[in-house]
Amino acid sequence: MIKVENVTKNYQSGKVKVKAIHDVSLEIRRGEFIALTGPSGSGKTTLLNIIGCLTRITKGSLWLDDQEVSHFPDHFLSAVRRDKIGFIFQQFNLISGYTTWENVSLPLVPMGVSEKMRRARALKLLEHLNLETRADFMANELSGGEQQRTAFARALINNPEIILADEPFSNIDVGHVKMVIDILADLKKRGKTIVTSLHDSNTPVVKLVDHTVYFDSGKISAHK
Amino acid sequence: MNTAKHINLWLMAAQNLRRYRAKSLAILIPLILVMATSSFMMSTRGGFIKDAEIARGFLPDVTVQGISAGRVEEISLDVKAGIEDIPHVKKVVPRVWGYLPLRIDETDAAFTLMGIDFAHSVFDQRLPWTIDSGIFPVPGDRNKAVLGSGVAQSFAASIGDKLQIEDTLGNKGEFEVAAIFNSTVQVYSTDLIVVSIEDARIFFGYTEDEASDLLVYTDAPEYADRVALDITRLFKNTRVLTSKALTDLVKEAFGRRGGTFQAMWLILLVAVLLLVWAQSAHISVDVGKEIGILKATGWQTGEIIEMKMMESLILGLFGTSLGVLLGFVYALMGTPGISGYCLGCASIYPKFPVPVHCDFQSIILLFILGVLPLMGVSSIPAWLAGVIDPDEGIR
Numbered sequence: 001m002i003k004v005e006n007v008t009k010n011y012q013s014g015k016v017k018v019k020a021i022h023d024v025s026l027e028i029r030r031g032e033f034i035a036l037t038g039p040s041g042s043g044k045t046t047l048l049n050i051i052g053c054l055t056r057i058t059k060g061s062l063w064l065d066d067q068e069v070s071h072f073p074d075h076f077l078s079a080v081r082r083d084k085i086g087f088i089f090q091q092f093n094l095i096s097g098y099t100t101w102e103n104v105s106l107p108l109v110p111m112g113v114s115e116k117m118r119r120a121r122a123l124k125l126l127e128h129l130n131l132e133t134r135a136d137f138m139a140n141e142l143s144g145g146e147q148q149r150t151a152f153a154r155a156l157i158n159n160p161e162i163i164l165a166d167e168p169f170s171n172i173d174v175g176h177v178k179m180v181i182d183i184l185a186d187l188k189k190r191g192k193t194i195v196t197s198l199h200d201s202n203t204p205v206v207k208l209v210d211h212t213v214y215f216d217s218g219k220i221s222a223h224k
Numbered sequence: 225m226n227t228a229k230h231i232n233l234w235l236m237a238a239q240n241l242r243r244y245r246a247k248s249l250a251i252l253i254p255l256i257l258v259m260a261t262s263s264f265m266m267s268t269r270g271g272f273i274k275d276a277e278i279a280r281g282f283l284p285d286v287t288v289q290g291i292s293a294g295r296v297e298e299i300s301l302d303v304k305a306g307i308e309d310i311p312h313v314k315k316v317v318p319r320v321w322g323y324l325p326l327r328i329d330e331t332d333a334a335f336t337l338m339g340i341d342f343a344h345s346v347f348d349q350r351l352p353w354t355i356d357s358g359i360f361p362v363p364g365d366r367n368k369a370v371l372g373s374g375v376a377q378s379f380a381a382s383i384g385d386k387l388q389i390e391d392t393l394g395n396k397g398e399f400e401v402a403a404i405f406n407s408t409v410q411v412y413s414t415d416l417i418v419v420s421i422e423d424a425r426i427f428f429g430y431t432e433d434e435a436s437d438l439l440v441y442t443d444a445p446e447y448a449d450r451v452a453l454d455i456t457r458l459f460k461n462t463r464v465l466t467s468k469a470l471t472d473l474v475k476e477a478f479g480r481r482g483g484t485f486q487a488m489w490l491i492l493l494v495a496v497l498l499l500v501w502a503q504s505a506h507i508s509v510d511v512g513k514e515i516g517i518l519k520a521t522g523w524q525t526g527e528i529i530e531m532k533m534m535e536s537l538i539l540g541l542f543g544t545s546l547g548v549l550l551g552f553v554y555a556l557m558g559t560p561g562i563s564g565y566c567l568g569c570a571s572i573y574p575k576f577p578v579p580v581h582c583d584f585q586s587i588i589l590l591f592i593l594g595v596l597p598l599m600g601v602s603s604i605p606a607w608l609a610g611v612i613d614p615d616e617g618i619r
Contacts, residue, residue: 049615052520054520054613054614054615054618055613055614055615055616056613074524074525074611075524075525075526078519078522078523078524078525079522079524081519081520081521081522081614082521082522082523083522087520087521089520089618093513093516093517093520093618094517095514095517097240097243097244098243106517106518106521106523107521107522107523109229109232109233109236109523110229110232110233110522110523110524110527111229111522112226112227112228112229112231112232113228113232114228114232115232115235154521158522
């Protein structure tokens with residue numbers, strides 16, 4: 001279970017204090033598929049980052065599986081990210097100097113998994129995502145769709161309970177939309193908790209979601 | 225301790241050096257150059273110091289020279305008897321010597337011609353030189369010369385040859401090569417021509433009661449300072465030098481030169497560190513993003529820093545090892561191109577090799593200076609990027 005309680009997040013942009021989200025509360029049950037939607041800058045990505053323990057909250061608290069993690073020290077948060085969370089970034093965030101399989105297997109390196117095992121596990125996932133022929137390509141040699149699927153593979157390599165996808169349809173061509181929907185549907189079927197941000201609430205994926213949370217100016221404006 | 229994890233991190237570090245070849249080479253090449261330079265500087269400086277230390281082993285306890293109007297000149301042998309009466313003086317040996325500015329095959333050369341009393345030869349058991357060939361002259365032998373092996377090579381002379389010497393100042397002499405010696409102190413074997421004191425007097429135009437200096441041997445080295453003090457007190461217009469003072473003078477001279485080298489080396493090291501820092505600063509956006517991504521995928525800050533430090537360690541060890549080796553080989557080859565500067569005497573005949581000595585402590589020092597600053601400089605950006613939230617690093 002994910003519980004966001006009265007969370008506020010402020011950024012400092014130069015001398016200006018930006019209120020990204022303000023007093024947001026949300027509960028997501030295990031296995032639920034939640035879509036966060038709203039205009040650009042409404043706070044969807046910030047909330048995803050908070051749930052993914054990628055950024056610290058200014059006020060409030062974050063609970064993951066009955067643990068209040070918002071004040072965990074840095075190395076504990078790394079462990080939470082490694083063990084529980086798979087994050088798909090809007091811009092994919094692959095490391096350009098690494099190959100596709102190396103990017104996918106990055107979470108396994110500090111776990112002490114041998115290179116042979118890492119490659120084997122990465123190849124299995126890449127095969128599932130029709131990327132096996134791109135395994136040894138450098139990340140910057142992949143198309144947008146291929147990078148997206150590589151980012152999915154990296155998020156799934158640890159078999160996490162929670163999948164966070166930031167605008168998963170915004171940087172891929174129409175041909176790959178169905179493939180991403182299929183991946184998300186499969187993950188939902190396997191009982192994963194999925195939280196995704198969507199710029200467009202009419203995307204076909206909304207058929208899969210259990211709840212849609214509407215954001216506006218850093219606050220939840222509606223809940224459906 | 226999770227050994228498998230550390231092995232993974234170290235392997236990743238090694239692979240990263242290959243992945244980011246351009247960046248690795250941009251640090252590696254200047255590092256190799258700096259370490260090669262410092263290695264040859266240290267080994268040649270060590271060679272000079274080592275030579276000076278060995279040379280001290282066969283310096284007399286006290287050397288006495290004549291002074292006139294503050295300038296060194298011949299010393300009268302009347303002083304010899306007076307010195308012999310000083311307590312703890314075992315032996316006083318007059319010596320006549322001078323420089324031989326010559327031209328050999330259109331090349332300027334400088335040697336030292338030294339006349340000694342063969343009956344009181346300084347070639348005793350303490351000397352770290354050996355007669356390679358021929359027989360050392362005995363008292364009464366005239367017009368015979370003992371050459372250092374380097375000198376013999378310069379003159380292309382062998383035992384029995386007649387050596388006609390005429391220096392550029394007009395002094396002339398003919399000597400038969402009686403023996404050729406070799407010395408662990410390179411400056412002696414490449415510079416020295418030993419003849420009888422009588423022949424040297426004639427060659428340099430000294431009278432029979434004159435010498436260039438007097439070599440004073442005491443009962444034990446600890447008496448040297450006391451004897452030197454007595455000589456200074458008893459004989460005005462003399463310059464009295466103990467072996468320690470002479471050695472210190474040589475060490476200081478080469479130490480200063482070493483200081484010049486070290487200053488150059490420090491400048492080069494600072495240049496490399498600036499380069500590494502500039503590289504780090506230049507790529508800090510990429511490094512920050514990469515570290516943010518690694519943290520987002522579950523890496524801990526410590527693991528990231530460990531990997532980055534291993535990258536620097538591998539790079540530093542490889543660059544320093546190769547640089548030290550290249551510098552040492554360059555020194556052993558005689559520092560081609562800059563040997564004149566190293567020797568501090570541009571007119572010396574080019575057969576003079578630069579002495580080389582490298583000790584374990586110097587090598588350790590080079591490795592510390594080559595590896596640790598590199599690890600520090602390149603780890604700081606990793607640490608700075610590692611302590612911020614992944615979201616911020618990625619952005």
